Amino acid sequence: MNTQIVPLTQDEDKEALLAKLSQAGKIIKSGGLVAFPTETVYGLGGDALNETSSQKIYEAKGRPSDNPLIVHIADMEHLEKIVQDIPEYAKKLADAFWPGPLTMILKKSDAVPYQTTGGLDTVAVRMPAHPLALIFIKEAGGYVAAPSANLSGKPSPTRAKYVIQDMDGRIDMILDADSEADGAIGIESTIVDLTGDVPMILRPGYITQEMLENVIGKTDTDVTILDEHSKQPPKAPGMKYRHYAPKGELVIVEGEPQQVVNYINEQTMLHAQKGEKTGVIGTDETIRQYTADSVKNAGARGDLLSAAQQLYTFLREFDDENIAYIYSEAFPAGGIGQAVMNRLLKAAGHQCIKL
Ligand code: AMP
Numbered sequence: 001m002n003t004q005i006v007p008l009t010q011d012e013d014k015e016a017l018l019a020k021l022s023q024a025g026k027i028i029k030s031g032g033l034v035a036f037p038t039e040t041v042y043g044l045g046g047d048a049l050n051e052t053s054s055q056k057i058y059e060a061k062g063r064p065s066d067n068p069l070i071v072h073i074a075d076m077e078h079l080e081k082i083v084q085d086i087p088e089y090a091k092k093l094a095d096a097f098w099p100g101p102l103t104m105i106l107k108k109s110d111a112v113p114y115q116t117t118g119g120l121d122t123v124a125v126r127m128p129a130h131p132l133a134l135i136f137i138k139e140a141g142g143y144v145a146a147p148s149a150n151l152s153g154k155p156s157p158t159r160a161k162y163v164i165q166d167m168d169g170r171i172d173m174i175l176d177a178d179s180e181a182d183g184a185i186g187i188e189s190t191i192v193d194l195t196g197d198v199p200m201i202l203r204p205g206y207i208t209q210e211m212l213e214n215v216i217g218k219t220d221t222d223v224t225i226l227d228e229h230s231k232q233p234p235k236a237p238g239m240k241y242r243h244y245a246p247k248g249e250l251v252i253v254e255g256e257p258q259q260v261v262n263y264i265n266e267q268t269m270l271h272a273q274k275g276e277k278t279g280v281i282g283t284d285e286t287i288r289q290y291t292a293d294s295v296k297n298a299g300a301r302g303d304l305l306s307a308a309q310q311l312y313t314f315l316r317e318f319d320d321e322n323i324a325y326i327y328s329e330a331f332p333a334g335g336i337g338q339a340v341m342n343r344l345l346k347a348a349g350h351q352c353i354k355l
């Protein structure tokens with residue numbers, strides 16, 4: 001398949017921009033697939049109400065089809081068609097956080113095929129905050145099913161060049177809005193399940209439990225997110241798969257900053273003696289001390305948004321640089337730190353050394 005790659009910027013001629021997004025929307029309406037930018041990561045979109053489109057998404061990603069997709073909408077009124085009832089919680093959360101990086105799980109209506117929900121009676125819905133994504137979704141008919149636009153198991157793409165790496169030849173079009181990508185959040189949306197008695201976070205993200213509780217009161221977090229040894233399967237099916245993984249072996253190192261630096265530099269030396277390339281994810285506080293072949297700075301430990309924004313890019317860059325062993329500092333788990341640690345632990349297959 002020939003994949004069209006279409007560059008977009010918000011300040012280009014409005015008519016030209018609209019023509020491109022309208023063409024992309026037509027591809028979705030006729031059953032094709034388009035990768036598009038959002039404020040979290042790039043999505044791989046198809047018509048959420050067309051079962052064949054959802055099947056094509058699974059095929060393009062090489063993703064197991066029991067791993068449901070998120071339905072992206074651009075208009076609050078469109079929610080009614082795809083869910084059975086809209087609980088008060090959902091309205092409040094939508095008012096507070098949509099458009100934005102929050103996905104809500106609700107009871108699905110008959111309009112949503114089981115191919116889109118991985119066989120579940122519930123559907124995941126989000127209204128993304130990216131202005132171009134909103135226009136694209138409207139042009140596509142209002143319901144775009146989209147997982148992250150990476151091959152299954154690879155880090156989610158925060159840049160179009162990584163979408164191209166994974167999806168060129170597999171989908172109809174890639175909308176490249178990299179020139180706008182700087183403010184992106186960089187990790188996937190928070191997922192909250194509103195179908196039980198108490199709202200439950202199934203995947204942490206930029207919107208934290210505290211932010212949700214400020215709006216709707218008591219909210220829980222699925223224990224399997226926090227506990228690597230939990231025997232329970234995670235409630236978001238996708239969380240059970242190894243995810244976000246770079247090709248190199250990733251290990252997280254936790255301890256006093258100076259101990260961590262010393263440990264990682266020792267390991268760097270041992271690898272170097274065997275001719276193996278190493279990479280490090282460090283922070284402002286420690287970065288100058290590392291001796292690895294490739295050293296990435298996640299920013300200040302007090303500002304983990306910067307770590308979230310850059311994490312997947314770092315993992316992809318290590319791949320590009322053929323790094324065999326990657327060491328990352330552990331991050332404090334408050335606020336968005338919980339989401340950063342969740343993704344990092346999954347990328348590392350839970351390999352974490354505590355000094
Ligand atoms: P991704 O599109 O890669 O961000 O993955 C979507 C995530 O949403 C996966 O982890 C899914 O398991 C989760 N998800 C989607 N729909 C549902 C649902 N109905 N119930 C629980 N989790 C869901």
Ligand code: MG
Nearest residue numbers: 147148156188
């Ligand atoms: Mg994904």
